[in-house]
Amino acid sequence: MIRDETVDREQQHKVGKKKKPLFLSWLQLRKERTKLLVAIAGISFADVLMFLQMGFQGALFSSAVEFHHSLNGEIVMTSSRSRALISLDRFTERRLYQAAGIAGVASVSPIYLNAIQWRNPYNKEIWSIYAIGINPEHQVLNIPGVEANRQKLREPDTALFNQGSRQEFGPIAQRFEAGESVITEINNRQVQVRGLFNLSPTFGINAYLVTSDVNFLRMDANRQGGLIDVGVIKLKPGVDVQTVLTQIRSRLPDDVKVMTRDDYEKAEVSFWKASTPVGYTFDLGVVIAFIVGAVIVYQILYSDVTDHLPEYATLKAMGFRDRYLLIVVFQESLILAVLAFMPGVAIALGIYQITNIATKLPMAMDLGRVAFVFILTAIMSASSAAIAVRKLQTADPADIF
Structure with a gap:
């Protein structure tokens, strides 16, 4: 002035x-x-x-909650010792099938989760990729690429690759979309990529791979059959979620946690907020x-x-x-x-x-x-x-x- x-x-x-x-x-x-x-x-x-x-x-x-949000079910079951996708514990799938007999439950679907060794087919480097094993007969993941290609997972040694993966895993999406046959090794086992889907990486997971439950157990040789990581429970139309949730909790022991999908997402966010720096x-x-x-x-x-x-x-x-x-x-x-x-x-x-x-x-x-x-x-x-x-x-x- x-x-x-x-x-x-x-x-x-x-x-x-x-x-x-x-x-x-x-x-x-x-x-x-x-x-x-x-x-x-x-x-x-x-x-x-x-x-x-x-x-x-x-x-x-x-x-962190993209996977949770994609689950096609109103109720989710995990081990009582699981805290997040990067901090899982397994539980017997018998608990999931016990919940299947409760009135109002339409279907149950087990999901296998684990980090496995992926070999970049173009430079032979090995990276950890997060594998999701599902029953290809069940529509358990509301992800367009998975839903369009899940029937292909019936074939042995096949998988769907996450096109949102980082470059260190190789130009898989580009080569596949160009019409090339993409074959790699997972835990020293040849696997063919039969489709693509999109799931964002997280701060703890660099890339995802979706395969069938049978193929998952072949890739993860150390996994004991009958032990799963997540159970998805789909209810019949018009059924009250809280009523079924209360019944499931009352019938099952405390070695599993049963919660709504929204609460499952909140638990994941809470883990990253409170349990990590x-x-x-x-x-x-x-x-x-x-x-x-x-x-x-x-x-x-x-x-x-x-x-x-x-x-x-x-x-x-x-x-x-x-x-x-x-x-x-x-x-x-x-x-x-x-x-x-x-x-x-x-x-x-x-x-x-x-x-x-x-x-x-x-x-x-x-x-x-x-x-x-x-x-x-x-x-x-x-x-x-x-x-x-x-x-x-x-x-x-x-x-x-």
């Missing part, structure tokens, strides 16, 4: 209508454009950090980004107030109250928040797309996250302004002149 210009403008409106604080806020920010650009860059950086931490956390939770790390990252942004805004506003303290003191001498001057500073902080937020969103979207291509994680922006980060940005800026204006309250015309 140029002293003469500001004083003249305020004097002109002394006898008439006072100049609106918003005009003064923008005029003051626009005057020193270099400082304005630096402030926008700093706040945008904090916004991008918050978007990235929330984006990774959202990808963590959404990818990953969820905590992302929450901490948001807090740190907020603090970094608040410090940046404070430094900018404090410097601005200090540099123009004589002008503020002059305005106070002309009869402007502290409230008016405080509004000017608060509006400066909100203008900075708005100007910095827009490029922050654009940069975050670009990084989301790059991350999705590189890692196959489901990084996606949603309106709820955009609104939440904007609110955090506004709070961050307003809080910094509240601290910076304490310097403004000390501006005394008697000290200046």
